[in-house]
Each structure stands twice: as C-alpha cells, then as structure tokens.
Amino acid sequence: MSPLDPSRSTLLNLFLRLGLALASGALVGWERHAAGKPAGLRTHMLVSVGSAIFVMAALEASADSASRVVQGIAAGIGFLGAGEILRFSQHSGGKPRVTGLTSAAAIWVSAALGISAGYGLWRLVVAGSAITLLVLTVVRRVERRISTEDDENGAA
Numbered sequence: 045m046s047p048l049d050p051s052r053s054t055l056l057n058l059f060l061r062l063g064l065a066l067a068s069g070a071l072v073g074w075e076r077h078a079a080g081k082p083a084g085l086r087t088h089m090l091v092s093v094g095s096a097i098f099v100m101a102a103l104e105a106s107a108d109s110a111s112r113v114v115q116g117i118a119a120g121i122g123f124l125g126a127g128e129i130l131r132f133s134q135h136s137g138g139k140p141r142v143t144g145l146t147s148a149a150a151i152w153v154s155a156a157l158g159i160s161a162g163y164g165l166w167r168l169v170v171a172g173s174a175i176t177l178l179v180l181t182v183v184r185r186v187e188r189r190i191s192t193e194d195d196e197n198g199a200a
Contacts, residue, residue, distance in 0.1 A: 092158035099162030
C-alpha cells in the first residue's frame with residue numbers, strides 16, 4: 045500500500061499528497077515566473093494545492109462526490125484562465141489580439157496536477173509535471189526557432 049493511498053487518511057498521508065500538489069504547482073509556476081508571466085509561482089502553487097484540498101475533502105466525505113468536485117474545479121478554473129487571457133488582451137494597444145492562452149492552459153494543468161495529487165496518483169503527477177515542463181520550455185524554443193526562420197524567409 046502506497047503512503048499516498050487516498051484511502052489512508054493519516055496526517056502524514058494528507059501532508060504527502062498536499063506536498064506533492066505544492067511541488068507540482070511550484071514546478072509549473074517557476075517556469076511561468078521565469079518567463080515573466082503575471083500568473084507565476086504562487087498562483088500555480090495555490091491552484092494546485094487548492095485543487096488537491098477540494099478532492100481530498102470530497103474523498104473524506106464520500107467517494108461519490110469526488111467526481112462532481114473534479115467537474116467543479118475544471119469549470120471554475122476556467123475563470124482564472126479567462127482572466128489571464130483578458131488581462132493580456134487589454135494591453136494590445138487597441139488591436140484585436142488574443143494572448144495569454146499558454147498561461148491559461150498552465151493554470152488549468154496545475155489544477156489537474158493538484159487533482160491527481162489529491163487522489164494520491166503520484167506517478168501521474170510526476171509524469172504530468174515532466175511533460176508540462178517539456179512543453180513549456182523545449183516546445184517554446186522550437187516555436188521561437190520556427191518563427192525566426194519564417195521571419196528570415198519573409199513569411200508573415
């Protein structure tokens with residue numbers, strides 16, 4: 045039996061799952077902070093830990109309510125993401141421009157990582173965190189390289 049097993053409601057188990065949520069949110073948040081985005085370290089940590097707390101509370105009450113809680117988190121986190129998109133869009137100098145989509149998606153993923161940690165699915169949290177960091181760092185470099193090559197070739 046895993047020390048992160050959600051059926052074991054010991055104080056150590058609760059702290060391990062919350063610590064896992066905190067660490068996964070911190071990884072995503074640190075990358076966003078380093079990229080100079082407004083929603084950075086603290087925001088992603090709080091989203092991840094908050095999501096884990098909601099799931100853990102639902103599991104304590106009844107396993108049946110956990111799926112409804114996950115649905116509520118997924119819907120509710122959209123408001124944070126929308127705020128991130130709208131906040132950036134207002135600074136486009138009057139031109140219609142959508143920005144902040146990656147930051148909104150990162151907030152959404154942080155919530156998913158927190159939900160997984162709340163369920164005690166540590167392998168999923170580790171793999172999900174690694175893949176998220178890969179997308180946010182490596183894929184960003186690939187995008188920039190493609191964009192630079194397009195600019196040099198005269199493509200818009």
